Amino acid sequence: xxxxxxxxITVNGQEREVAVPARLTLADLLRHHLHLTGTHLGCExxxxxxxxxxxxxxxxxxxxxxxxxxxxxxxxxxESLSSLGALHPLQEAFMKHHALQCGFCTPGIxxxxxxxxxxxxxxxxxxxxxxxxxxxxxxxxxxxxxxxxLHAADHMPK
Amino acid sequence: MKPPPFEYHAPxxxxxxxxxxxxxxxxxxxxxxxxxxxxxxxxFIAPSHLxxxxxxxxxxxxxxxxxxxxIGAMTxxxxxxxxxxxxxxLPVMREAVGYIGHVQTRNRGTIGGSxxxxxxxxELPAIAxxxxxxxxxxxxxxxxxxxxxxxxxxxxxxxxTADEIVKEVRLTAWHGRHSCAFEEFARRRGDFAxxxxxxxxxxxxxxxxxxxxxxxxxxxxAPMRISNAERLLLGKLPTTAAFEEAAAVCSTAEASxxxxxxxxxxxxxxxxxxxxxxxxxxxRLTAAR
Numbered sequence: 001x002x003x004x005x006x007x008x009i010t011v012n013g014q015e016r017e018v019a020v021p022a023r024l025t026l027a028d029l030l031r032h033h034l035h036l037t038g039t040h041l042g043c044e045x046x047x048x049x050x051x052x053x054x055x056x057x058x059x060x061x062x063x064x065x066x067x068x069x070x071x072x073x074x075x076x077x078x079e080s081l082s083s084l085g086a087l088h089p090l091q092e093a094f095m096k097h098h099a100l101q102c103g104f105c106t107p108g109i110x111x112x113x114x115x116x117x118x119x120x121x122x123x124x125x126x127x128x129x130x131x132x133x134x135x136x137x138x139x140x141x142x143x144x145x146x147x148x149x150l151h152a153a154d155h156m157p158k
Numbered sequence: 159m160k161p162p163p164f165e166y167h168a169p170x171x172x173x174x175x176x177x178x179x180x181x182x183x184x185x186x187x188x189x190x191x192x193x194x195x196x197x198x199x200x201x202f203i204a205p206s207h208l209x210x211x212x213x214x215x216x217x218x219x220x221x222x223x224x225x226x227x228x229i230g231a232m233t234x235x236x237x238x239x240x241x242x243x244x245x246x247x248l249p250v251m252r253e254a255v256g257y258i259g260h261v262q263t264r265n266r267g268t269i270g271g272s273x274x275x276x277x278x279x280x281e282l283p284a285i286a287x288x289x290x291x292x293x294x295x296x297x298x299x300x301x302x303x304x305x306x307x308x309x310x311x312x313x314x315x316x317x318x319t320a321d322e323i324v325k326e327v328r329l330t331a332w333h334g335r336h337s338c339a340f341e342e343f344a345r346r347r348g349d350f351a352x353x354x355x356x357x358x359x360x361x362x363x364x365x366x367x368x369x370x371x372x373x374x375x376x377x378x379x380a381p382m383r384i385s386n387a388e389r390l391l392l393g394k395l396p397t398t399a400a401f402e403e404a405a406a407v408c409s410t411a412e413a414s415x416x417x418x419x420x421x422x423x424x425x426x427x428x429x430x431x432x433x434x435x436x437x438x439x440x441x442r443l444t445a446a447r
Contacts, residue, residue: 002163003165004167005166020166021159021163022165022166022208023160023161023162023163023164023166024159025159025160025161025195025199028159045195045196045199046192046195046196046201046263049260049295050263052262058236058265059261059262059265060262060265060266061192061262061263061266063195063199064162064191064192064195064196064263064266065191065195065266066166066191066195068166068168068210069191069210069212096384110263112261115261116261129246130341130347131261133260133347133348134259134260134262134263134348135260154236
């Protein structure tokens with residue numbers, strides 16, 4: 001039996017404690033142990049960005065971080081965005097602008113852009129494209145994602 | 159689980175980490191993990207022990223002194239990007255950091271990790287070389303300092319022994335009237351460069367070039383300064399003709415070949431990007447007058 005480590009983290013505002021092997025990635029902790037399957041795994045080597053979550057507010061690739069490294073941190077996943085059926089303004093904008101098709105990449109893109117919009121003032125299309133550069137989307141061609149973010153930036157409470 | 163099994167250690171201090179590294183057989187250090195984690199996920203490597211440096215707060219800082227900027231090995235690339243000290247003292251580092259991966263990887267990736275991974279096309283080793291950096295390593299045997307010029311031992315291999323940990327990088331800031339430029343060509347935004355060029359340029363009151371640092375990355379086993387092109391520019395006026403000559407000299411450097419780019423294509427890029435970087439630095443020099 002592989003040795004396990006105790007990991008205490010706050011996920012989407014809830015304190016969780018699990019015992020996991022050191023080699024478990026944060027992404028697998030979220031999906032397999034906490035059953036938060038909104039975080040998607042595409043490439044599992046840091047290229048596609050689908051697994052992006054916020055760790056202490058910073059957008060990171062959860063496939064490139066061990067669950068044990070997240071001990072003591074606050075993690076936010078795509079499940080944190082909507083509450084009681086009400087979508088986040090960015091999710092509303094994605095729906096309005098058809099910024100997703102198959103939706104596989106969307107959770108990572110949303111979490112990337114939530115951090116981007118939080119940290120940005122005077123959002124331009126170029127800045128949005130730069131922020132999106134670490135997330136692959138094979139359906140949309142990005143155009144509608146950029147439109148959605150620009151819309152959300154204008155309509156989101158700061 | 160994708161990574162192979164290993165024993166995990168999370169030291170809270172540098173001496174503790176050095177002791178673990180000296181004592182544990184087949185141990186590997188993990189810094190930001192943005193290169194090591196993919197290697198683990200692919201099972202390219204299977205260390206018996208993983209020593210995590212992320213809990214060592216004393217390794218994360220950016221400090222300015224009279225001539226140098228000292229950066230702790232665990233300082234995140236994103237912190238370099240947002241640092242006012244870096245922007246003011248090491249402007250070409252500020253310019254280049256935006257080309258390292260993406261925000262999500264820069265939030266984790268560290269300067270020490272980037273130097274030790276030593277990808278030939280990585281930005282930070284080239285920047286360290288451009289600023290004549292010194293690298294401090296620590297082990298249970300003590301602290302050792304080496305120049306960035308001596309740091310690469312070969313392809314993706316720093317000249318550090320198995321028990322040493324990179325502790326600090328000190329870059330020498332330029333003073334007086336000077337400017338800089340960074341140019342890079344990659345197939346995709348945030349991907350490793352096929353070729354990148356770092357230029358630092360200084361000129362006297364008569365506008366003649368008094369000092370120049372010209373560094374190429376992506377072309378061979380490690381980034382390199384092109385000293386014959388630097389010498390050629392000294393004392394010259396910053397004209398396109400002089401820059402074309404220097405760019406031609408740079409393109410005679412031996413260039414590597416891989417499935418993505420031939421040596422001839424790399425040489426073409428070296429010439430084009432060097433000329434672009436020199437011209438842009440010269441324009442900025444005029445503006446800095």
